[in-house]
Amino acid sequence: MSEWQPKILAILCNWCSYAGADLAGVSRMQYPPNIRVVRVPCSGRVDPLFIMKSLQSGFDGVLVSGCHPGDCHYISGNYVARRKFAVLKPLLEFIGIEPNRVQFSWISAGEGERFATVVTKITEDVRKLGPSTRLVKKL
Amino acid sequence: MNVVNDLRKTIKKLLAEKKIDLFVGWEKGSLPMAATPIFITNEDEADRIVFDITCGNNLSVYFTKDKKQFADKKVGIAVKGCDARSVVLNILEKQIDRANVVMVGVPCHGVLDKKKVLAKTDGREVLELIDGGDTVTLKGNGYELSSDRSEILSSSCLSCIYPDAQEYDIFVGEPRGEVPNENRLKEIKEFEAMSTSEKWASTRAEYEKCIRCYACRNVCPSCYCNVCFVDQNDPAWIGNTCDFTDSMVFHIIRNLHVAGRCVECGACERACPMDINLLLLNRKVAMEVKDRFGDVAGLDINGKPAMVDFREDEKQDFIMG
């Protein structure tokens, strides 16, 4: 492999975003092969530590995606998640982590195309940033 | 007006009338720069109570760090603005029963940061400290100098807008509400103005100093988990090493754990032996919590803590378009 390829972790909620990823696949939408998906029941399950651990283990970017506000299968899990991200994102930017390394989105079960677009965007964003170095734990 | 006398009288009365079983306040410490906590059950002891620039300790920690100590007791507690917010927060978090606590507000004009004082005296021991309001006189072996009060105050006090308790049962003197402070966000805004790389360089330089002594956590009134996440294994949350990324992640997560709960008392920063600018991140998070959710930790005893509340139409500018 000559060109450096970013590796991005995507944590997706089961009911909307993961289903959106499935729809993107079923619809044969093509997007960059740089993401690795982890399925969780709900974006509300996502502990900010998950994101920090992923950055430490060397992922160049992290995407967390849940149901749109109002769509949560668990009624309000994404609202709980949103407050966490609303604090984490500015904090990471504040300490000097590149803003595009960690991104959040809402993708519904019907938004296969949006999934492809979001993945393409974060991949390109992270590619521009280059390899992650700031929080990678080198053993 | 003599705050200390009034405070002593108040506490005597509370103890005499059995309104409280125990009072937590400050007394003159063995070192001139730090008052120490005092626990009194007898009104005779009340004359030992002091309140001045050296009373930095946030006494609400005694409710959470050792829950059994105050169990089933009616406790009176002296509270500065930040201390009162801690008490309120702990009430919201079921650590304190409102019915069992008598909050005695005292008017706060800031507490000193020992490290700043020592910087003033070039590290020379301070044997006497005279609080003269706007200026503070420091005396030691062979020297006497005076300092602007603002130069030796804890950074938490410099950005404080709630010096006095907003929730209290008794207030000694006249409580002030929100006090405007134009410098409140200055430091944050300046930091934000830097480039990402500059920010990182600065953050890294600060946090590389961390020796993982956990003094910040140990003095924090909002840190009262039975086992802190850093000390947990099965699973291990983060590496327990002085690897920089482990330290940094510890501080990031600690910041998030006190998001919407940090009352900006500054105890962590004053306790840090490595002189890390810890409060800057806490204050940044508090600013986001205020801006986004309209919430200030420990201000509203009838509210919900910010991180367990939500509004459907909240600002979500950080969500990809």
Added chain:
Amino acid sequence: MKNKKNSVLVLGAGIAGIQASLDLAEMGVEVHLVEDTPTIGGRMPQLDKTFPTNDCSMCILAPKMSECVRHPLITLHIMSSLKDISGTPGNFICSVIERAKYVDPVKCVSCGLCEEKCPVKIEDEFDVGLRKTKAISRYFLQSIPSEYTINKDHCLYLTKGVCKLCSKVCPTGAINYEDTDKEIELNVGAVILATGIDPFDPIGFGQFGYHRYKNVVTSLEFERMLSASGPFGGHVERASDGLPPKRLAFIQCVGSRDISIDRNYCSSACCMFAIKQSIIAKEHNKELEATIFYMDIRAFGKDFDKYYDKAENWYGVQFKRSKISEIKELPDGSLDLKYTYENGDIQYETFDMVVLSIGLQPRAGSRGLSEDLDIRLNRFEFCRTDTFHPLETSREGVFVCGAMSGPKDIPESVISASGAVANAVKYLELERYDPSVGSEDIKEKDVTGDRPRIGVFVCHCGINIAGVVDVKDVAEFASHLENVEHSEDVMYACSTDCLETIKQRIEEHDLNRVVVAACTPRTHEPLFRDTISEAGLNPYLFEMANIRDQCSWAHMNEPEMATGKSRDLVEMGVSKARGLVPLLRLPINIDPEALVIGGGLSGMTSALAIGDAGHDVYLIEREDVLGGNMRDIFFNFDGTDPQQFLAETIEKVENHDRIRVLPGSTIEEITGFVGNFRTAFKDSTGKREELTHGAVIVATGGNEHETEEYLYGSSSRVVTQKEFERMLHEEEFPPGKLKEVVMVQCVGSREEGRMYCSRVCCSKAVKNALELRKRKSRVNIYFAYRDIRTYGFAEEYYSELRDRGALFFRYTLENKPEVEKIRPDDPDSRIRVTVFDPVLEKDVVIDADLLVLATAIDAPEENLELAKMLKVPLNSDGLFLEAHVKLRPVDFATEGIFVCGLAHGPKDMSESIAQAKAAGSRALTFLKKKSILAEGTICEVRTDRCSGCGYCEEVCAYTAIEVDPEEGVAVVNDALCKGCGACVSTCRCGALDLRGFTNGQLFSVFDSLEIEASEGIR
């Protein structure tokens, strides 16, 4: 009735049919779900979003669809129709035609090769002709069942005897051109009809230029355009030039409220539908300007008016009350609208695109179906029902739900479906059953303490995966991973023979964890879990890696990258699997009794539904008598007699051997959870008693708003509609002549303090006005109104009233009617009403002999106390807030508690009956079980770490976790936890964890990939 059958046939698998089937199946009833198209789902999958929450339609429907297809008691008969019902209620013989599918659903693995190769392009019905599909296809991408079918009218081989391409490429030999239609007979106890509606076809509706003008589309076409999964990927563009429209017009009531085409009914949903579409369109494109041309905005449902207000004042949607008289196409494809305001002003305005808000009409073939099944239709060819039997057809044992009996939105369809089930179960013989019985028959291997022995199976999915991903390489790679004892590639992991292989390998290699790298766990995980369970492994010792949807299909042109990614996904799956542990689904006992709170029409109806199904019911009522608000209702449009029905109902309830009526009683405390509630109440003598029960139904009703407006209370000539109805019934009018009667609508509704429509008042006022006319034919009737909201079939009576000379003056909030006594000091003085007439553009003065006020329906203040006791939420209007406004309209988020009637929101008697039956039915889905199984993936507490801060309690939407006040630590209620994990991620102390998605398991996944910072991806 002998030989009662424990089965029901449901015709139509839209949301109503699905809901009815699921409710029945959950009660232990065998269901035959018969559907005309090749998929279940009905109309909902065609919708992008749903009002008034803008929920994604597919997101909320898909889980119900998969639940339906997976339920062991539901048998699907797709592409099938019901021809005949014979026999007697309780023992019907149904004759069903299953049309030929030409694809064997057992062999078909939905790989899609056939569709790719099929040369015949045809119009896609699902996308209303906006794109093409093939003669062999799936109805839509997320169809359930997912197997392909051949359209015999277009297949080249079936029509012309040539081609057979699909058969050649099919890797499993699933194509069967010899397939034939089959007629089968189903023996069932009852039948539920849910065939739904068709959208009105505006073709031939000349004035709007549909099909002549390219940029005139129907609302359904527009919905597909808005849909992200639609033909244009959610990018609305004009057919004429592909440009996004900037100026959008919606024309309401196309095919509704139109006598000229014999559609003198209101389609009830189109106003909200248009408002939703205008909001969504504006969200897609902020620059877009949307205008809705309408007669009345009928935002009569719960929280609809707030949505309307948001559209107008937040999104800036223009609402123009006017009539469109002409549309002309301009050379650039834009459209010139000529419209007339109510004052006669004529305006012209140009739009880029026009959306026709088409109405709902009976399904094509309704007439034929009604003849085949011997049921009666109403004059618009909807299924005929009456006020007090809204879910019953004219034939005993045959019930109706959804929009088949009249226009309905989604929640009303869901309500009617659950309601119809309550009717159907009366014809069945149901025993309580125990879902946990049978599950312990399978002997589970104890793997605790064993080192993980993982088996990996990498699926080719024909060429779906193997055509891009090097599956052999992935399998080889997996074999070297730690703890992997066995790894192989398989052709179709989900095929019957491969499932057998997996079981064998578990045996041979003593595997205790299984990873399948194939497609999506969302559809296939249950199948594989069942398989390993059959091999003696706990079903939760399973993990999937989705290398089809996320690798081969998404990176078709980058096979190396797709293979590398597949390796990673398998490695992550193996890491997760390593930490998996067996999970148990513990049974929770269910008490068979129900508590119904409120003895009005709704409460009594619910009590009867549950009592008739053989369960004890406690019916608690605060007042000393039953009947509630219905005691003040005397007339119905359809001539049925409310007081007679009420008397009969009360008699049934009071004499029912299963119902214990507790009048004059107040509830003091409710504790417990689903299946195990305990309620303490004080009876009329002040004696305290405790009840235990498995479910709770909240039917506490509503109150008439007490107004101080319009001289009410200070004049004998000002009465409320409720009082007026009694006056009509008793024929006791104010003394003197009764010549001029003014009715004022929206008194207290739709304004500050009560930002909702009270829904029933327009119809009630029209009804009472007609009754008045019957008694005093020479009286003049005037209406002061804001919008007339006689939705559904009430529209006909509204036009009748207009025809009979009643005058209507529309007022606005800024310009309410003014009233004064002609003789100020005389309480009996006539009332001078001044109302601005927007048609004549001047004030009209009426000296009224009687002023009748349509006062709002209020939520009782006591709701708050009850809500606290039950720990269920209220909305901002004080009405009980259901779990989901669309698909769970009678459930609370907290299981075992249900709501119906006015406690949920304003509604008429028919709607209250339907919802009360629905609540009864939903309660029976629990009560019919001796126990329910808790979820496996639920939250657990490590009490030694818990500091009792209560944050978990605050974020839980299901009241499933609480801090024990004695112990000061969190306790999970297994019965209520849904396993979302919001509490876990909120717990700072690490005291909580989510089984199946533990912190440890997820951490190992994040850590699983060795990434060299300099190298990036492998």
